[in-house]
Amino acid sequence: xxxxxxxxxxxxxxxxxxxxxxxxxxxxxxxxxxxxxxxxxxxxxxxxxxxxxxxxxxxxxxxxxxxxxxxxxxxxxxxxxxxxxxxxxxxxxxxxxxxxxxxxxxxxxxxxxxxxxxxxxxxxxxxxxxxxxxxxxxxxxxxxxxxxxxxxxxxxxxxxxxxxxxxxxxxxxxxxxxxxxxxxxxxxxxxxxxxxxxxxxxxxxxxxxxxxxxxxxxxxxxxxxxxxxxxxxxxxxxxxxxxxxxxxxxxxxxxxxxxxxxxxxxxxxxxxxxxxxxxxxxxxxxxxxxxxxxxxxxxxxxxx
Amino acid sequence: xxxxxxxxxxxxxxxxxxxxxxxxxxxxxxxxxxxxxxxxxxxxxxxxxxxxxxxxxxxxxxxxxxxxxxxxxxxxxxxxxxxxxxxxxxxxxxxxxxxxxxxxxxxxxxxxxxxxxxxxxxxxxxxxxxxxxxxxxxxxxxxxxxxxxxxxxxxxxxxxxxxxxxxxxxxxxxxxxxxxxxxxxxxxxxxxxxxxxxxxxxxxxxxxxxxxxxxxxxxxxxxxxxxxxxxxxxxxxxxxxxxxxxxxxxxxxxxxxxxxxxxxxxxxxxxxxxxxxxxxxxxxxxxxxxxx
Numbered sequence: 001x002x003x004x005x006x007x008x009x010x011x012x013x014x015x016x017x018x019x020x021x022x023x024x025x026x027x028x029x030x031x032x033x034x035x036x037x038x039x040x041x042x043x044x045x046x047x048x049x050x051x052x053x054x055x056x057x058x059x060x061x062x063x064x065x066x067x068x069x070x071x072x073x074x075x076x077x078x079x080x081x082x083x084x085x086x087x088x089x090x091x092x093x094x095x096x097x098x099x100x101x102x103x104x105x106x107x108x109x110x111x112x113x114x115x116x117x118x119x120x121x122x123x124x125x126x127x128x129x130x131x132x133x134x135x136x137x138x139x140x141x142x143x144x145x146x147x148x149x150x151x152x153x154x155x156x157x158x159x160x161x162x163x164x165x166x167x168x169x170x171x172x173x174x175x176x177x178x179x180x181x182x183x184x185x186x187x188x189x190x191x192x193x194x195x196x197x198x199x200x201x202x203x204x205x206x207x208x209x210x211x212x213x214x215x216x217x218x219x220x221x222x223x224x225x226x227x228x229x230x231x232x233x234x235x236x237x238x239x240x241x242x243x244x245x246x247x248x249x250x251x252x253x254x255x256x257x258x259x260x261x262x263x264x265x266x267x268x269x270x271x272x273x274x275x276x277x278x279x280x281x282x283x284x285x286x287x288x289x290x291x292x293x294x295x296x297x298x299x300x301x302x303x304x
Numbered sequence: 305x306x307x308x309x310x311x312x313x314x315x316x317x318x319x320x321x322x323x324x325x326x327x328x329x330x331x332x333x334x335x336x337x338x339x340x341x342x343x344x345x346x347x348x349x350x351x352x353x354x355x356x357x358x359x360x361x362x363x364x365x366x367x368x369x370x371x372x373x374x375x376x377x378x379x380x381x382x383x384x385x386x387x388x389x390x391x392x393x394x395x396x397x398x399x400x401x402x403x404x405x406x407x408x409x410x411x412x413x414x415x416x417x418x419x420x421x422x423x424x425x426x427x428x429x430x431x432x433x434x435x436x437x438x439x440x441x442x443x444x445x446x447x448x449x450x451x452x453x454x455x456x457x458x459x460x461x462x463x464x465x466x467x468x469x470x471x472x473x474x475x476x477x478x479x480x481x482x483x484x485x486x487x488x489x490x491x492x493x494x495x496x497x498x499x500x501x502x503x504x505x506x507x508x509x510x511x512x513x514x515x516x517x518x519x520x521x522x523x524x525x526x527x528x529x530x531x532x533x534x535x536x537x538x539x540x541x542x543x544x545x546x547x548x549x550x551x552x553x554x555x556x557x558x559x560x561x562x563x564x565x566x567x568x569x570x571x572x573x574x575x576x577x578x579x580x581x582x583x584x585x586x587x588x589x590x591x592x593x594x595x596x
Binding site: 002003004006007008010012013014015016017018019024025026027028060061140141142172174175176177178179195196197198199200213215216217218226227228229233236237238240241242243244245248257 | 344346347348350352353360361362363365366368369370372373375376377380381400403404405406407424425428432433434436437440441517521523524525560561562563564565566
């Protein structure tokens, strides 16, 4: 038995990446970044606000958090709705208490169905990032390019109509992109996406789109839902991350701590206290700059 | 190995009790080595019939970019923490990293780290290779690392832990003298090979950061405590005969901002203890070999 000869040839074995999407750059070699008012750590809170149809789609894949049981899956449909009705408002109160403005990555269907929720988010000064249409709006290679283009246009158009402002940012469901996504987002006028987790500061694709890395490892989905740690352990881990980044920032320039939270995960009664305590602690640190993603991107761009 | 036999015949059975005493330099009881995996994963690799590289259609953005974090951010974070406490690395290297990101390989070489091969890419698997193909990978590994670092590789950790029944015999034939692919012991052990001589140095799946975080779902502090408990036990048992503790790492995991602090405290603990011979894989194999 042997493998096809092509399995032992390496046509893209060359200096730099095996793709042309973006160029290599080591964080430690870049010019240090400074944040407004001399703050050391940009704390970027990003909430994923999602609507899961009770009829789940599997094309190109079923979104994380989607329906599980045979139809009708009341338990998951309503648990996700709990996040939007209850959990989100606990989070919004926590942000207000800590004085944090944040990003809310929002399915455009949320805007259509619940414009009052959008109004509450916008009134508090938070940023809307586009997050597809609904949780059937997943993207991966194989999705026809016209369908992907239409999905992006619908999401941006609807959020613009309801919120009064076209989102500058995009977060894909499960951070999943096709080979076309980076160009389609650019074509739609998006300034940054949040899908690539390879860095800790913004960077630019070769086509001009910016990536603002939303660390998936630091998300409540990863730490609480997948790894099954408590909210108290989550808060301790985020606190440890902050301490480390603040230490690096003391000598190497501004750092960023992304905090990716989900209303139906973090917004539960037995978890929210730990999250509020974390935010209060971060608010009390002199290094903290709470900022929505778009402001971080703008501050970074101005220094490139 | 004995291909097709129920017992692959990899080594002689040797129970832990009553072994000759191994003594590490300076009277240390446990040889501690750190094995950072410096890897390159391809974004669009060809399919191996027996194993998929990515679970999603290409590009698997999270899978690929998570690993890319090593080569942009976390390699230096991990390496600095190791250097601060006097731990050299023995690198499990996707040798194509020498072409893609020579800056990372140079950094490791400058720190005095040792390199062994972890295949060409961690997205090309050995399953299904014929002998000529497997020889090509070994020869490529030796030549690539020699050209990039001046080092002759001595060891092997199969790419993504994928083997053929020939692998151990072939690497020994090429003069490599240790393998990290066998998990049967806490001490260095001889491996049966057709020609040459091969030692198995304890690597570890159990305290590998990948297992700690993605199989056992440990918190960063729990993983650091695990390393300390592993060390404490092996240091105590090593009074009877020297043991080996390996800490296998991936920068994109251990170098995340919530993990590196607790990890550094574990390194600090081990370095301060006094019972650890903090060393490199090749030096450990040499010290063991000298006592056979």
